[in-house]
Amino acid sequence: MDTITEIAFQIILYAGNGRSNAMEAIQAAKEANFEEADQLIQAASTELGKAHGYQTKLLQEEASGEGAAVNVILVHSQDHLMTAMTVRDLAIEIIEIYRNK
Numbered sequence: 001m002d003t004i005t006e007i008a009f010q011i012i013l014y015a016g017n018g019r020s021n022a023m024e025a026i027q028a029a030k031e032a033n034f035e036e037a038d039q040l041i042q043a044a045s046t047e048l049g050k051a052h053g054y055q056t057k058l059l060q061e062e063a064s065g066e067g068a069a070v071n072v073i074l075v076h077s078q079d080h081l082m083t084a085m086t087v088r089d090l091a092i093e094i095i096e097i098y099r100n101k
Contacts, residue, residue, distance in 0.1 A: 004068040007054050011077035014051035018044040019084035022091040029098040037095050044088045051081050 025040035
């Protein structure tokens, strides 16, 4: 497996973890467990930060002229990361709605 594909799988892994944590945070807020919701959002942010780190590495390589060929798995990983980040951002807003009920 080439390096670009390995990095893509790391992005998918950490983005998926972050998305799952964000969805669990919404469920915790639904049950008025805001301490758990906050912890899960923090965990989501940590996982997404890891994924973003891999993405940044790719961007830096591209900027320095060392970019690799783009493959479908890499495109998928970018889609996965952006969707997971959006879910986390919306989860934060949803939790605040539940918190202020």
